[in-house]
Amino acid sequence: xxxxxxxxxxxxxxVTGLIFLLALSLLGITAAKMATIEEKMSGNxxxxxxxxxxxxxxxxxxxxxxxxxxxxxxxxxxxxxxxxFDTTCTDGMxxxxxxxxxxxxxxxxxxxxxxxxxxxxEGNVFRVDGIAYxxxxxxxxxxxxxxxxxxxxxxxxxxxxxxxxRITIRAQGAKQGTVVWLxxxxxx
Numbered sequence: 345x346x347x348x349x350x351x352x353x354x355x356x357x358x359v360t361g362l363i364f365l366l367a368l369s370l371l372g373i374t375a376a377k378m379a380t381i382e383e384k385m386s387g388n389x390x391x392x393x394x395x396x397x398x399x400x401x402x403x404x405x406x407x408x409x410x411x412x413x414x415x416x417x418x419x420x421x422x423x424x425x426x427x428x429f430d431t432t433c434t435d436g437m438x439x440x441x442x443x444x445x446x447x448x449x450x451x452x453x454x455x456x457x458x459x460x461x462x463x464x465x466e467g468n469v470f471r472v473d474g475i476a477y478x479x480x481x482x483x484x485x486x487x488x489x490x491x492x493x494x495x496x497x498x499x500x501x502x503x504x505x506x507x508x509x510r511i512t513i514r515a516q517g518a519k520q521g522t523v524v525w526l527x528x529x530x531x532x
Contacts, residue, residue: 425495
């Protein structure tokens, strides 16, 4: 005699399996979204670093532009004291007058004429005391940075006239919206 005991199945294993499958699916989707977001963040960081490197390169270029003392390397126009500087920033060289404060509105926006600001030129050569500086190439896809030079005239104790130059650089990364501004006061 065989006794068959029939148990009614309630499907608990099936429901539990679906819950685990749903949890694993949500975990996988979340991981994929996080990876995509992290990839975008690293791409933006890379572009920001490209813009920063272009700005630093432009800053060194502007310093060499100011220090250039060889008339045969006169492109862009050489800097001698404050000659060729004016309030309209002709050719990217701004001077607001003796004892005058710089305007509250940035010169970049207000005072630039069509020839302003000055552009970085790859391969351009400056000479300082016979030593040549050649502007390096920028990374592919990065536009040339541009800059302004604002002249500052000071007479510190000892009555020795000194010239300082505030350099403002605008550089862009490979993406159009990534912009870096750097500013430095330079004394050659």
